[in-house]
Amino acid sequence: METVVDAQLLGSVFVTLFVIMDPPGTVPIFLALTASMTGRQRVRAARQAVAVAFAVIIAFAVFGRALLDYLHISLPALQCAGGLLLLLVALELLTGKDEAPASAEGVNVALVPLGTPLLAGPGAIVATMVFVQGANKSAHHIASYVAIGLGVLLVHVCLWAAMRFAGRIHRILGDGGTTLVTRIAGLLLSAIAVQLIADAVRAFVEQG
Template identity: 40%
Template sequence: MLDIALLTASFVTFFVVIDPIGVAPIFAALTEGSTPAHRRMMAIKSVAIATGVLIMFAFGGEWLLGALHISLDAFRAAGGVLLFLIALEMIFERRTERREERADKMAHDDESIPGTHEDISVFPMAIPMLAGPGAIASIMLFMSGDGGTLTGQLAIFGGLLANLLMCLVIFLAVGPLMKLIGDTLAAMITRILGVILAALAAQFIFDGISGALLGG
């Protein structure tokens, strides 16, 4: 039977770290002036590449940690710290500002080549905006804790894929959606998600420290 609690935790965590609503205006800015066909292709490629990267880390992350002689508890604590820093940036809007600066730079560089549209599917959309450090850390943390069973993996990937599918839908309808949400509502949602992520990050840190102490 599918673990509903794990599915919910996975969905909320990935919703916070991937931030489909926060990424939408960046995608809109980077594809401004593109043809509908090009924007649609960028949306599909971005989500597909991000999905592949995260699945690769989900199954290969533990092997990578073993090769580097890093314990799962140490990675859990470090991942919690990383997510906490991301949460602080979301609460104080530093993450949004950095994304906007990157979008402006990409748009400016693209204007230097008339008649062309930049392929932004791999960078910066898939990596690091969708499959960023927070999402990679989260998928590895979930897989190290609850990914040992088939039902656990289904719940984890269910939460992940639901968010990536949401990103795809939002990207495909980004124009009307951004007008509907507005800057004020988007900023409010980002701050609320930042607080939730801070609490989840603290729990990861506590679990890592607890596991290290009990294991020792």
């Protein structure tokens, strides 16, 4: 009997997206973008940002295969491109980014730039599409799809919690603690990126 969820894949999806989307790292950015908001407005902004990011990720997870077919892009090519992209993101996390994104007057920062591209950015989108492509080739489709869906959902719950309690988290971690968490996330993400590139190169060699 087929299992309901692939626990190993669930863990892989959760860890990968958690490192890429970096819930603790969103705390200082969220506080900067919502500095002029009241407490109630911040709660609403956190909810809207997570909803937008979740919708974008799911849209690419569902329609990503059709997009790849239309553009004649293979899975190894996507994996290699995704690995290189994630490596760039990892380097930014490791070296640090001190400037918070500026918000335009009259623009809902919960949608842009917070919801996308900060949360649902290229790295998270590519990683999700790679997981879905792998699930398409799996012998246990349903268990794999459920694992991916749960992994994406759990990461977005963590994102919501991080932004909902951003003020408290920042007070607990402090500037130094937040920076430390970001650096560790960058190190883990760089390892994931290198693994993606290595898997892509191996797939290219086997195809050749």
